Structures are given as structure tokens and as C-alpha cells.
Amino acid sequence: MAETVLVIGAGIAGLNVALALAPTGRAITLLERDAPPPTGDAEQAFFDWNRRGVGHLRHSHAFLARLRTIIKDQHPKLLEQLLAAGCREIGFADMLPEALKASYAPLPGDRDMAVLTSRRTTLELVIRRYVEALPGVTIQSGVTVRNLILETLEEGQFRVVGVNGDLEGEAGEWRADLIIDAAGRNSPAPEQLAEAGAGVVEEAEDCGILYFTRHYRLLEGQGEPPRTKAPGTGDLGFIKYGLFPGDNRCFSITLAVPEIEMEIRQNIVRPEIFDRICALLPGIAPWTDPATAEPISKVFGMGDLRSRWRSFVTSDQRATLGFFAVGDSLIRTNPLYGRGCSFAAIEAQILGQVLRQVGEPSARARLYDMRVRDELTVYYDNMRSQDRAAVRRALQTRDPNHTPSLRGRLTQSFINDGVRIAVRSDIDLLRAAMRDFHMIDPPGAWLKRPANMAKVMGWWARGKRRNAELYPPPLGPDRRAMMAELGIEETAAAAQ
Ligand SMILES: Cc1cc2nc3c(=O)[nH]c(=O)nc-3n(C[C@H](O)[C@H](O)[C@H](O)COP(=O)(O)OP(=O)(O)OC[C@H]3O[C@@H](n4cnc5c(N)ncnc54)[C@H](O)[C@@H]3O)c2cc1C
Structure with missing residues (x-):
């Protein structure tokens, strides 16, 4: 049986x-x-x-x-x-x-x-x-x-x-x-x-992060905003953001905030602050623009991740x-x-x-x-x-006084000026990287292939000036400017 x-x-x-x-x-x-x-x-x-x-x-x-x-x-x-x-x-x-x-x-x-x-x-x-x-x-x-x-x-x-x-x-x-x-x-x-x-x-x-999500619906007569050079997902260090197109003209925005960002996480559940942050992110702003879409939920928060x-x-x-x-x-x-x-x-x-x-x-x-x-x-x-x-x-x-080490600077430059530029410019590299993202190939396997690494090094070696056209526009304001825009004060305890 x-x-x-x-x-x-x-x-x-x-x-x-x-x-x-x-x-x-x-x-x-x-x-x-x-x-x-x-x-x-x-x-x-x-x-x-x-x-x-x-x-x-x-x-x-x-x-x-x-x-x-x-x-x-x-x-x-x-x-x-x-x-x-x-x-x-x-x-x-x-x-x-x-x-x-x-x-x-x-x-x-x-x-x-x-x-x-x-x-x-x-x-x-x-x-x-x-x-x-x-x-x-x-x-x-x-x-x-x-x-x-x-x-x-x-x-x-x-x-x-x-x-x-x-x-x-x-x-x-x-x-x-x-x-x-x-x-x-x-x-x-x-x-x-x-x-x-x-x-x-x-x-x-x-x-090390908390998650905040709000749902929206496109207004009658509005289509989804066209994709631009500003990406729908990004990482500003103090906020990561993601746009999730949904069913039946709905979409949601998720903002993930590091646990240590006390002032941001305390304020972000306020719908007006959440929406203001979205308005300051070029990859998200056209979506949450009140002329395009309206919110259909409160801001949901989630910790203990x-x-x-x-x-x-x-x-x-x-x-x-x-x-x-x-x-x-x-x-x-x-x-x-x-x-x-x-x-x-x-x-x-x-x-x-x-x-x-x-x-x-x-x-x-x-x-x-x-x-x-x-x-x-x-x-x-x-x-x-x-x-x-x-x-x-x-x-x-x-930390306003933080100075990255030489190794830290090199690693960051390799990622931002090498890997990210390469996958934006070479379709085979993008395809290989997406197989990693989708869990089809093991993580990092594509970059371990010598031919792929050689291509990435090539894009990195071209330097920022020659690659200038290939960078996405700034993802959003830096932390200080964002806090000022939101009217959020850094508390003494949190600043330590
Ligand atoms: C904020 C957030 C966003 C996420 N986004 C994604 C994403 O985009 N893509 C992705 O792949 N994953 C995502 N995940 C992860 C994904 O949601 C979870 O891995 C997935 O839900 C796990 O499924 P599960 O069935 O184990 O648990 P759950 O989905 O939590 O389901 C558990 C079920 O068990 C029931 N249950 C619990 N206790 C009992 C009990 N004692 N008796 C009877 N029933 C019980 C509950 O009611 C529930 O129905 C996200 C997770 C979080 C927290």
C-alpha cells in the first residue's frame, strides 16, 4: 500500500x-x-x-x-x-x-x-x-x-x-x-x-537588514513606465531597493535597510517617508509618481531576518x-x-x-x-x-571618517568598474551572470571561467573615462543628502 x-x-x-x-x-x-x-x-x-x-x-x-x-x-x-x-x-x-x-x-x-x-x-x-x-x-x-x-x-x-x-x-x-x-x-x-x-x-x-514593502496600482489609463538607464533594483549602502511588477496592474516596492540605520528604520514605516524615499530613487520614482499609480496598502515591515x-x-x-x-x-x-x-x-x-x-x-x-x-x-x-x-x-x-584600505578600494573598483560594466556591455557575460542569479549555475562559477574573467579584466582595464557611457546614472542621493531630504535627524546614540 x-x-x-x-x-x-x-x-x-x-x-x-x-x-x-x-x-x-x-x-x-x-x-x-x-x-x-x-x-x-x-x-x-x-x-x-x-x-x-x-x-x-x-x-x-x-x-x-x-x-x-x-x-x-x-x-x-x-x-x-x-x-x-x-x-x-x-x-x-x-x-x-x-x-x-x-x-x-x-x-x-x-x-x-x-x-x-x-x-x-x-x-x-x-x-x-x-x-x-x-x-x-x-x-x-x-x-x-x-x-x-x-x-x-x-x-x-x-x-x-x-x-x-x-x-x-x-x-x-x-x-x-x-x-x-x-x-x-x-x-x-x-x-x-x-x-x-x-x-x-x-x-x-x-x-543584518530589515524589510519594508508597499503595494501600488497603476491608475486607470496609465501603463508601466518605460525602462530607463536607471535600474529598478539597486544598493545605496544605507538602503537597497527593488521594484516588483505584479499581477492585475499592481506592483510593489521593497526597501531594505541595514539594522544599524536606526533613524531610517524608525521613520520608513510612515507612508509619506516611504513614498518620499521612492521619489528620490530615479529607478523607482516614475512608478510611484502620484500621476501614475496609487498606494493600495500600508507599509509592511519585517525584522528578525x-x-x-x-x-x-x-x-x-x-x-x-x-x-x-x-x-x-x-x-x-x-x-x-x-x-x-x-x-x-x-x-x-x-x-x-x-x-x-x-x-x-x-x-x-x-x-x-x-x-x-x-x-x-x-x-x-x-x-x-x-x-x-x-x-x-x-x-x-x-562613518564620515572612514577611509577604505587599498585592498578594499581595489575590490570595490573591480566590482563597480569591472564586473558591473562588463555585464552591462557583453551579452554573453550577462547571460552567464544571470544563470548564477537564477540558481541555474553555482554562484560565481561564471567568473571563474578564464575566458569570462579575461573579458571582465579587459573592461576594467579600459578605465572609467573610456567606459563613461556604460555607467548607470546615480541610483539616488547619498546618505547625508537623503536624511536631509527626509528631514530625519541623526541621533547622538545612533551616530556613535
Ligand atoms: C520579507 C520576505 C520576502 C521574501 N521574498 C522572497 C522572494 O521574493 N522569493 C523567494 O523565493 N523567497 C522569498 N522569501 C522567502 C520565502 O518567503 C520563504 O522561504 C518561504 O515562504 C518558505 O516557505 P515555508 O512554507 O517554509 O514557510 P511559510 O511560507 O512561512 O509557510 C509556513 C506555513 O505553515 C503554517 N504553520 C505554521 N505553524 C503551523 C502549525 N503549528 N500548525 C499548522 N500549520 C502551521 C503557516 O500558517 C504557513 O502556512 C521572502 C521571505 C521574507 C521574510
């Missing part, structure tokens, strides 16, 4: 587990604490779907090509439904800088190098409705899982055989052959396992049996890189493969742990080292 599967949580990871396992014929039940979506369309989901279990539901979301391709290859009808609901595909050709547009000749893989973007409520609504219609899948809403039901096999070794929880206030128990923890970053399961003495290995580190990797297999290969974690409960990453949902989907794919290949529970747990590491460690480590560099840079931006 086919195995039964209980999934705790019907967020992005839980839904991806269902997408990966439903075709294997297993009976899958997702237990979700929040209410189901309203019966209406994307608009109703955005304004009315109460999801206390997902604090980041109304922050900007985009799926990288890696995840879009999984959906396209394995559930093409789902991709059709997402597009029919208004989700947007922004492809390689749409992202080309002006200088490369005229000479662009498409290559076969270009079409698939696309992000899928929309309000997350729309993405989740459509995926959920698709999953609910899959044979063998049930989503039970209103169930808050409280505990795993553990069977002790020997000291420190457990098998998970079910969960306890409550359904609308009534205590209940659910049992299955496999228990998948997809309850997100605050899942209660890892703590329970650690307290019971099962091996839970965890490493974590602050991302951490990178965290958990493993449920110890160094002596002791594993909790019948239990797998997928999504943020297993690995959390900085949202800036837009990789969390791709991570969850890749883990769900790996889980599907492992369950197909191996039957013995302990071997399954170890193989899952190993394959996830093999696949995702390089991306995770790369994001963490970028986060540390960003934290250093944010500190330096605040």
Missing part, C-alpha cells in the same frame, strides 16, 4: 511537497493553521486572506527561473493558471540594459531564464487551488499542530509517527507513515525534537526517522536574494527522489540530508558572505 504523508503547513514549502509527491501516488494531507483563502479572485485574496501564520505574505515575492522551470516542467497547467491569474514572467530579454537591446539575438535557453512575479497572495492562492485539485491531496485548514508524536527507538533515537494539535479548539491526533515539517521559520517541531534529545544541529546568523540551517542527522549519522523538514523550517535565507521559495521547491524535489530511491528509514534521512547539502550549501554560504560584506559596508557608509 502507498505510504501516507502528513505535511505540517500549507505555505510555499508544504504546497511544493504536495506538488512533488502527489504524482507518486501517496496519500497526502496538509495540516494548516490558517483559514483557507476567500472564495474570490486575486483581489480578495490580497485584501481579505487572513494569514497570521505567514508574516511575510504581503512582502514582495518573485520566483527565480530555477523554481519557475520546476513548475513549467512538472506542472505546466499550474504555470498556465498562474499566468491566467495575472502573474508576470519577466524574461532575460526584458531585463537587458539599453546598450544591449539593439544587438540582442535570442539563444535557446533565454526564454526559460525568467522570474515569475506577482503579489504573493496571488501566487499562493493559485498554487493552493491547483494542489487541492490533485488526486490524493487534502488540505485541512484550521489545524494548529502542537507536537510531534514520537516513538523512542533507543536513547536519543526517535521515529515520528504523527502529530497532536487542535482543530477549531478541539484536540486531535493525526498519524501517517511520513511526517513532513513545512511549518516555516517558527515551526515548533525542531525545538521539540531538540528537547527530547534527538540530534538537531543548527547554525544561524543575523542577515536570519539565515539558519538545520540538520536532523548528527555527525555520528543518528537521524530522526519518518521525519523530514522542508522550507524555512530547514533552511532560512535572507529574502534579498529571492531564493527561499526556490530552496523549498528544490528540497521538495530532493525529498521526492529520495523517497523513490530508498525505502529504509535511516538511509532515507541521511540521503536527504546529504543531497540537500550537496545542492544548496554553495548558495547558502555565498549569501552569508555577501550579507557580512553588506553589514561592513553599511557601517562604513555611516
Whole structure:
């Protein structure tokens, strides 16, 4: 008889587990604490779907090509439904800088190098409705899982055989052959396992930023502003910004602020300050201009952003049996890189493969742990080292007396005057770099290829004067000018 599967949580990871396992014929039940979506369309989901279990539901979301391709290859009808609901595909050709547009000749893989973007409520609504219609899948809403039901096999070794929880206030128990923890970053399961003495290995580190998002809608009769030389994403050191085109004439702007920028983070949740910042960023200003669009939400803020990797297999290969974690409960990453949902989907794919290949529970747990590491460690480590560099840079931006070292200046120049200019000027380099961005190739692999590095060095060696035409316009004011424009005073405590 086919195995039964209980999934705790019907967020992005839980839904991806269902997408990966439903075709294997297993009976899958997702237990979700929040209410189901309203019966209406994307608009109703955005304004009315109460999801206390997902604090980041109304922050900007985009799926990288890696995840879009999984959906396209394995559930093409789902991709059709997402597009029919208004989700947007922004492809390689749409992202080309002006200088490369005229000479662009498409290559076969270009079409698939696309992000899928929309309000997350729309993405989740459509995926959920698709999953609910899959044979063998049930989503039970209103169930808050409280505990795993553990069977002790020997000291420190457990098998998970079910969960306890409550359904609308009534205590209940659910049992299955496999228990998948997809309850997100605050899942209660890892703590329970650690307290019971099962091996839970965890490493974590602050991302060093806070996230602020506001949604807008284009006014009647207005189209999206044309792309200009000013990019829709950028990093000023003290603010990173991103524009996310969405479904049904909506779009959102996300501003990420380093944790140490106390004055900015205290003020940015005020809608007038948020909009003023947008008006000062040339890549964003034409979008949020009141003649073009109107806000449709408050400013959503989110802190406590951490990178965290958990493993449920110890160094002596002791594993909790019948239990797998997928999504943020297993690995959390900085949202800036837009990789969390791709991570969850890749883990769900790996889980599907492992369950197909191996039957013995302990071997399954170890193989899952190993394959996830093999696949995702390089991306995770790369994001963490970028986060540390960003934290250093944010500190330096605040310090008027900071003088960068020669090495620091060279590195910055290599990035700004070499790498960035090269990818803006050479379509093959841009293509290679975008494969990295989309998690198709490992991070930095394109720059390790000698031919690519030689080209980058060539652009760098030309020097700023000869490359002058290739630089984007200033992304926005410097920190001091921005603070003055916003009327924000630097407090003595924060200035130290
Ligand atoms: C601000 C922000 C922006 C982001 N932007 C992007 C992006 O652009 N692209 C991208 O790929 N990733 C992005 N991410 C990351 C991505 O959102 C997460 O990686 C992803 O949501 C993880 O999915 P999950 O299912 O593990 O967790 P969640 O999506 O949080 O879902 C967990 C689910 O479990 C349910 N649940 C929790 N506890 C219980 C319980 N005890 N019993 C029953 N149900 C329970 C919750 O209600 C919820 O439905 C972003 C993250 C943040 C914080």
C-alpha cells in the first residue's frame, strides 16, 4: 500500500511537497493553521486572506527561473493558471540594459531564464487551488499542530509517527507513515525534537537588514513606465531597493535597510517617508509618481531576518526517522536574494527522489540530508558572505571618517568598474551572470571561467573615462543628502 504523508503547513514549502509527491501516488494531507483563502479572485485574496501564520505574505515575492522551470516542467497547467491569474514572467530579454537591446539575438535557453512575479497572495492562492485539485491531496485548514508524536527507538533515537494539535479548539491526533515539517521559520517541531534529545544541529546568523514593502496600482489609463538607464533594483549602502511588477496592474516596492540605520528604520514605516524615499530613487520614482499609480496598502515591515540551517542527522549519522523538514523550517535565507521559495521547491524535489530511491528509514534521512547539502550549501554560504560584506559596508557608509584600505578600494573598483560594466556591455557575460542569479549555475562559477574573467579584466582595464557611457546614472542621493531630504535627524546614540 502507498505510504501516507502528513505535511505540517500549507505555505510555499508544504504546497511544493504536495506538488512533488502527489504524482507518486501517496496519500497526502496538509495540516494548516490558517483559514483557507476567500472564495474570490486575486483581489480578495490580497485584501481579505487572513494569514497570521505567514508574516511575510504581503512582502514582495518573485520566483527565480530555477523554481519557475520546476513548475513549467512538472506542472505546466499550474504555470498556465498562474499566468491566467495575472502573474508576470519577466524574461532575460526584458531585463537587458539599453546598450544591449539593439544587438540582442535570442539563444535557446533565454526564454526559460525568467522570474515569475506577482503579489504573493496571488501566487499562493493559485498554487493552493491547483494542489487541492490533485488526486490524493487534502488540505485541512484550521489545524494548529502542537507536537510531534514520537516513538523512542533507543536513547536519543526517535521515529515520528504523527502529530497532536487542535482543530477549531478541539484536540486531535493525526498519524501517517511520513511526517513532513513545512511549518516555516517558527515551526515548533525542531525545538521539540531538540528537547527530547534527538540530534538537531543548527547554525544561524543575523542577515543584518530589515524589510519594508508597499503595494501600488497603476491608475486607470496609465501603463508601466518605460525602462530607463536607471535600474529598478539597486544598493545605496544605507538602503537597497527593488521594484516588483505584479499581477492585475499592481506592483510593489521593497526597501531594505541595514539594522544599524536606526533613524531610517524608525521613520520608513510612515507612508509619506516611504513614498518620499521612492521619489528620490530615479529607478523607482516614475512608478510611484502620484500621476501614475496609487498606494493600495500600508507599509509592511519585517525584522528578525536570519539565515539558519538545520540538520536532523548528527555527525555520528543518528537521524530522526519518518521525519523530514522542508522550507524555512530547514533552511532560512535572507529574502534579498529571492531564493527561499526556490530552496523549498528544490528540497521538495530532493525529498521526492529520495523517497523513490530508498525505502529504509535511516538511509532515507541521511540521503536527504546529504543531497540537500550537496545542492544548496554553495548558495547558502555565498549569501552569508555577501550579507557580512553588506553589514561592513553599511557601517562604513555611516562613518564620515572612514577611509577604505587599498585592498578594499581595489575590490570595490573591480566590482563597480569591472564586473558591473562588463555585464552591462557583453551579452554573453550577462547571460552567464544571470544563470548564477537564477540558481541555474553555482554562484560565481561564471567568473571563474578564464575566458569570462579575461573579458571582465579587459573592461576594467579600459578605465572609467573610456567606459563613461556604460555607467548607470546615480541610483539616488547619498546618505547625508537623503536624511536631509527626509528631514530625519541623526541621533547622538545612533551616530556613535
Ligand atoms: C520579507 C520576505 C520576502 C521574501 N521574498 C522572497 C522572494 O521574493 N522569493 C523567494 O523565493 N523567497 C522569498 N522569501 C522567502 C520565502 O518567503 C520563504 O522561504 C518561504 O515562504 C518558505 O516557505 P515555508 O512554507 O517554509 O514557510 P511559510 O511560507 O512561512 O509557510 C509556513 C506555513 O505553515 C503554517 N504553520 C505554521 N505553524 C503551523 C502549525 N503549528 N500548525 C499548522 N500549520 C502551521 C503557516 O500558517 C504557513 O502556512 C521572502 C521571505 C521574507 C521574510
